[in-house]
Amino acid sequence: MKIQRQISQKAYHADHSFMGSYQKLIKDTVIPYQYSVLKDEAEGAEKSHVIANFINAGKALRGEDAGDGYYGMVFQDSDLAKWIEAAAYSLTSFPDPELERTADEAIGLVAAAQDEDGYLNTYYTIKDRDKRYTNLLEGHELYCSGHMMEAACAYYEATGKDALLEVMEKNMEHIYDYFITQGHEGYPGHPEIELALMKLYRVTGNEHAKKLAEHFINVRGVDPHFYEKEAKKRDWTVWNANPSDYNYMQAGAPVRKQTRATGHAVRAVYLLTGMADAASEDEDASLLAACERLWDNITKKRIYVTGGIGSTFMGEAFSTDYDLPNDTAYCETCASIGLMFFASRMLENQVRGEYGDVMERAFYNTVLAGMSLDGKRFFYVNPLECAPGISGISPTHRHVLTTRPGWHTCACCPPNAARLISSIGKYAYGENESTAFCHLFAGGHVEFGNGLTLDCETEYPYGFQVKYTILKGNGGLALRIPGWSKTHSLLLNGATANASMKEGYAYIQVRTGDVIELLLDDQPYRIYASSRVPRLTGCTAIGRGPLIYCFEGVDNGGDVMGLSLKREGVLTVGPAAPGLPPSTGTLLAEALKAEAMNGLYSQKPPAQTPVTATAIPYYAWCNRGENQMRVWMPTA
């Protein structure tokens, strides 16, 4: 048995807690809405055409007229894949014959769009079958295959139906044949298939899947000039990507020699997830060392306090160490989702609190901020500051939208959030033969593989008591003690538990009937940044539990830019802000508000008035119209 693994999808059932309500939102709103988008039936949303693409590809393969052909980004297929994956996960919590029938139909379309030889991609099948695998730099075929493999695994896990799994195992064999048996050069421009192949291997046991994943990991960057050579061989391009920008696609050096997280942030964390999978599967020390090195670079030098990564819009990419602008931050929702994948896989290599801490920070802040509270609108970019008039308008702020759109031309983030949230149990709980792991605090019912069954009750992230009742079984229970919690206490049946602490986890032995209560620090706290981050000097952020809070105009007289937090001021918990769900906490901070100044500059300091400033959780921002917003506040 490995160190520990994610629990299976069916092992966790959320209750009516925070996690459960988000899963219900995904089921009730996001999944149906997104399917209507994929079918181009959602009013006001960007055209998707992905369902039509699969239908048309099937027609093309049968020699029929391909209708209105292909439309969309080159990776449009992946939107349907992520939807199927989310639907699969959701079915385990919320059985729904109609949804299952819809998914089965979609899977039928996918199967019909697969070529006889196993190849699957509607862009190439409709547009030009001769271009297959000739543009790994931009083509996203392996990326789309990867997402569909993940969907296949999820649907099989959820329903036991293996139609899609068969399709994707056949597709995997086709790719294996091309790259391994036939020995064609190359590796995916956008990593994703590596982690998907590892999932496929774990579900099917097919060694080809694992070997192919390892192949793509091992050849990456060995010849950094591969994409240049590839580009010379073809006379077409998708969007003129620069084949010499090796670091953009993490191909500047073999992965084991890379020391800094570079380039497109989503690509980087997807690749790292696959690497961490392979490291734990093979107990590959050099691969794990590379994962740790890049983890450290990301989480110690290149991450926002909200768990956002990829600070520059120029390439949706990692910038350089300590370059963390608030107002022009990119912080793609998908990048933080990918960071959670990576963190979860690092936990499968080594159980360390820092992995869970980062996973939690990313989830409760950037990932959830990617979606409106009603589940209908989505941010791709998650800035830490928004100033209407500049945000979305200045040339360096065009990507920073001031309100969430309903859908995006490049629609990677919304379905990615849906599949993550509906499978959150896998990230919250882990297991090995002897021990059950609680990485996140997710209310609900969990049946671990070793028979241990428990109920978890908590008001987290607004309540800081987490109560576990062991319903059945006995064995080890490991609870992550969050790094943000300055104090904690752990009770076993009402008495202080005899727990052993190791690398941020409390380990105890439990048996049927035991009640374990974890009490975490409920005090709001201030956060300070290293002066190595020039943009954060003199500033303070505030948080409570895993939540980072932000100040929004609507709660603060329309203006948060004039506010400074008093250095030693009182910080208290307040009632929900008007217009937000009653459960949504606020923090109230003693602050000073500067009076408006005529002109830009003055030798006269602006008069400052003491005020109580109201902060809401960052994930809940921008649910009440266009607004100023700020996470890091000047300190008065």
Next chain:
Amino acid sequence: MKIQRQISQKAYHADHSFMGSYQKLIKDTVIPYQYSVLKDEAEGAEKSHVIANFINAGKALRGEDAGDGYYGMVFQDSDLAKWIEAAAYSLTSFPDPELERTADEAIGLVAAAQDEDGYLNTYYTIKDRDKRYTNLLEGHELYCSGHMMEAACAYYEATGKDALLEVMEKNMEHIYDYFITQGHEGYPGHPEIELALMKLYRVTGNEHAKKLAEHFINVRGVDPHFYEKEAKKRDWTVWNANPSDYNYMQAGAPVRKQTRATGHAVRAVYLLTGMADAASEDEDASLLAACERLWDNITKKRIYVTGGIGSTFMGEAFSTDYDLPNDTAYCETCASIGLMFFASRMLENQVRGEYGDVMERAFYNTVLAGMSLDGKRFFYVNPLECAPGISGISPTHRHVLTTRPGWHTCACCPPNAARLISSIGKYAYGENESTAFCHLFAGGHVEFGNGLTLDCETEYPYGFQVKYTILKGNGGLALRIPGWSKTHSLLLNGATANASMKEGYAYIQVRTGDVIELLLDDQPYRIYASSRVPRLTGCTAIGRGPLIYCFEGVDNGGDVMGLSLKREGVLTVGPAAPGLPPSTGTLLAEALKAEAMNGLYSQKPPAQTPVTATAIPYYAWCNRGENQMRVWMPTA
């Protein structure tokens, strides 16, 4: 007589004051060095080839082999023009037969490169004469002509020699014939010729020059689609400029209807200078109103405290109101030079202190910062913060160099600074029939057109007493009282002068033998920014006189990012910093220094130690190697 005009070039002779020492630096170092660059004889500098371009164009016109042809930017000609202009100005203060001979030779090359019909541009003459005027969007022919017209006026003014003036009057007639007589559509992609034509008009009295300037001003933006139509007619491009980006070249609306300063900042202020020229020449109220509106937009919403403008590197352009990032600031040296041109021309329309204040702020800070103290190295970009490790490296900071290079591929700024400094008397002093105006405080000897002659003695910008001795004549004397000076006193022959104040100027009557002493505020001051500028909230800058100060690593233990200025702390004048000229002042500020933090974020506030932080004038930064630098400091 108009409101007032710049004095003539020969009217001012600097003494050994600050201005004089800069003029000497230009004469001794910058002009010879730049000529060696233009001839490609400067070691380590980027190749210029501009002299060779003129030689080769002459050959091409004579039907000879054009040697190694053309090299450089499409506007390379203008580098020689600006050098001739600077040399001309310098000759009036520092007669130098060898420099004059060199300039005469260069002028000979220019004359030989002029086509029979008056056309002049080496790029098109060498490369393809049929492409003349077919790409006003990118082609820079009118821009280069404009600069050479300015050089011709300057050289005539300085030496009385009219060879270049004849060449450029002929060139002007060629352009007049093409655009006015023949009626071809279009206006320059990069404004400059407008202001140059107004100079040519004032020197020659040729009405065609004025009419052509007014034509280019009046047709601009009337058909914003002109560049798109032009682009459709040709099959070539210089650098794929977008013809639909109207605002980039100030062509989104007729100039009289424009309300915001948009696009490429240098283009904007060059255009505005020509507009202000035409407004004062014609007493054109609607044109002046447009100038005032755009002046207000720039100086009340889009300017840095250093007088830098054009805050975004994306297009070297104006961004949007209140978007003034310190670390990614563009603040091109040429843009602040152009802003001085504009301010000086606004003073020719209305004598108001704000014009002189902005001109002074731009000169003493951004313009001078563009050049190293030894006159050998130049900044194109003038950030208000530099963090080695991020600056120059992060994708959004690549333009922010941490040290001045010797020359630039696009070498507009160094010769622009040279011509500005060597003609600074025109900006410092103005005149009409009855009154002598002192806009800037420039030590030296001035003979105004009405016979009034004075000596000005001052240690400005480090001393705050300005003493004027009237050597000859009588009449009005108008002294600008800087906006930064909270107090002032004005003495006439030792007694309080009976001055009348009007719009920031003190007006008195003087006669031969009078001694006027102006005492300005010598106290260091703090500057605060409007909270409408998100990037400056919680920050303080410091200044003394016209100088804005900055904190550099070398004076502050290598780290300025950990420094916060104490809100009510003491601010004193200190001795020169090690490695800077003894005359260079410093300011010492009570500050707190944060200790380094492990990792990025912490709930524990970093310990802060009281320190005395040392600030140097912003213009003097980066003369002691690569360094952290910051103008706006967090306030503790």
